[in-house]
Amino acid sequence: xxxxxxxxxxxxxxxxxxxxxxxxxxxxxxxxxxxxxxxxxxxxxxxxxxxxxxxxxxxxxxxxxxxxxxxxxxxxxxxxxxxxxxxxxxxxxxxxxxxxxxxxxxxxxxxxxxxxxxxxxxxxxxxxxxxxxxxxxxxxxxxxxxxxxxxxxxxxxxxxxxxxxxxxxxxxxxxxxxxxxxxxxxxxxxxxxxxxxxxxxxxxxxxxxxxxxxxxxxxxxxxxxxxxxxxxxxxxxxxxxxxxxxxxxxxxxxxxxxxxxxxxxxxxxxxxxxxxxxxxxxxxxxxxxxxxxxxxxxxxxxxxxxxxxxxxxxxxxxxxxxxxxxxxxxxxxxxxxxxxxxxxxxxxxxxxxxxxxxxxxxxxx
Ligand code: CUA
Numbered sequence: 001x002x003x004x005x006x007x008x009x010x011x012x013x014x015x016x017x018x019x020x021x022x023x024x025x026x027x028x029x030x031x032x033x034x035x036x037x038x039x040x041x042x043x044x045x046x047x048x049x050x051x052x053x054x055x056x057x058x059x060x061x062x063x064x065x066x067x068x069x070x071x072x073x074x075x076x077x078x079x080x081x082x083x084x085x086x087x088x089x090x091x092x093x094x095x096x097x098x099x100x101x102x103x104x105x106x107x108x109x110x111x112x113x114x115x116x117x118x119x120x121x122x123x124x125x126x127x128x129x130x131x132x133x134x135x136x137x138x139x140x141x142x143x144x145x146x147x148x149x150x151x152x153x154x155x156x157x158x159x160x161x162x163x164x165x166x167x168x169x170x171x172x173x174x175x176x177x178x179x180x181x182x183x184x185x186x187x188x189x190x191x192x193x194x195x196x197x198x199x200x201x202x203x204x205x206x207x208x209x210x211x212x213x214x215x216x217x218x219x220x221x222x223x224x225x226x227x228x229x230x231x232x233x234x235x236x237x238x239x240x241x242x243x244x245x246x247x248x249x250x251x252x253x254x255x256x257x258x259x260x261x262x263x264x265x266x267x268x269x270x271x272x273x274x275x276x277x278x279x280x281x282x283x284x285x286x287x288x289x290x291x292x293x294x295x296x297x298x299x300x301x302x303x304x305x306x307x308x309x310x311x312x313x314x315x316x317x318x319x320x321x322x323x324x325x326x327x328x329x330x331x332x333x334x335x336x337x338x339x340x341x342x343x344x345x346x347x348x349x350x351x352x353x354x355x356x357x358x359x360x361x362x363x364x365x
Pocket of ligand 1: 121122124189190191225226227228229230232233234236
C-alpha cells in the first residue's frame with residue numbers, strides 16, 4: 001500500500017512541479033518556433049506515458065497485492081499482447097522522432113541568401129569571422145594558425161583578405177536576416193549555444209558544422225559553450241548582439257581584416273598595460289585568472305607579481321617577468337601548487353607577451 005502512495009505522490013508531484021515551477025524557457029528570439037513545438041510534442045507524449053504507466057503500476061500493485069489474490073498465473077509468452085505492444089510503441093516512437101527529423105532537416109538547410117558567419121572555438125574563448133565585401137569567406141586551416149593569424153587563414157586565398165575578424169567573444173548580427181553559422185573548433189569538442197535562438201551545434205575539431213537561424217528580436221543574448229570542454233568550460237561565455245541592419249553594417253565595416261589590420265599604431269599610443277589588459281580579454285586569460293583576487297581555475301593575478309609561488313614538485317620561485325614568460329610559454333613545465341595542470345598554450349608574439357606581463361605586474365599592488 002505504501003508503494004501505491006509513493007507512486008501516486010510521484011506522479012501528482014511531477015505534474016504539479018511542471019505547471020507551477022517558476023522555470024520556463026527564455027522568450028524565443030529567432031525563427032525556430034518549430035523547435036519549441038517539437039519539444040512540446042515530445043513532452044506531451046512522454047508525459048502521458050509517464051502518468052499512464054505509473055498509474056497502471058500503482059493499480060496492479062494495489063489490485064494484486066498479497067492476500068488479495070491467491071498466486072499469479074505464470075505466462076512466459078503472450079504473442080498477441082506482444083504484437084499489440086510492439087505496434088503501439090512503434091507508432092508512438094515514430095510520433096516522437098518524426099517532427100524532430102523534419103525540423104532538423106530545415107535547420108541544416110539554410111536559405112540561399114543567408115549570410116555566413118564563422119564561429120571559432122577553442123579552450124576557452126570565442127572568435128568570429130564574416131565574409132568581407134566580396135561575400136566570400138577565405139579558406140582556413142588549423143595548420144596556418146600563428147600569433148599573427150589566429151584564424152588560420154590560408155595565405156594563398158585572396159578571398160580571406162577582406163574578411164572582418166572579430167577577436168572578441170562578442171558577436172553582432174543584423175536583425176531579420178537569415179544567418180548561416182559555420183562552426184570550427186581548433187582543440188576539443190565545444191558547442192555554440194544561444195538559448196533564445198533555440199539553436200546550437202557541436203563544434204568538432206577537423207570539421208565544419210553548420211546550422212542557420214534568423215534573429216527576430218534586437219537585444220543582447222548570452223552565448224555559451226554546451227559541451228564539457230575542460231575546467232574553463234563554465235567560463236566559456238560570449239554574447240550575441242542583435243541590432244537593426246544599418247547599425248550592424250556600420251559595426252562590421254569598422255572591424256579589422258587581414259588587408260586592414262587593427263590599428264597597429266594603437267600599440268604605440270596605448271600603454272603596454274592597456275594592451276595587456278585587452279589581450280587578457282581577447283585571449284581569454286580572464287576565463288581562468290581573476291584580477292580581483294577571487295578564486296578561479298588558475299591563480300588570481302591580483303598581487304601575484306612579486307610574491308613567491310610554490311610548485312607542485314615542492315620547489316619555489318619568485319614571480320617576476322622571467323617567471324611569467326616561462327609559465328605562459330610552457331604552462332605545463334612547472335605546475336603551481338594547488339592548481340590543476342590545465343593551462344593551454346597561447347599563440348602570443350613577443351610584444352604581446354611583454355604587454356601581458358606588464359599588465360600582470362600592474363596588478364601587483
Ligand atoms: Cu567549450 Cu565547454
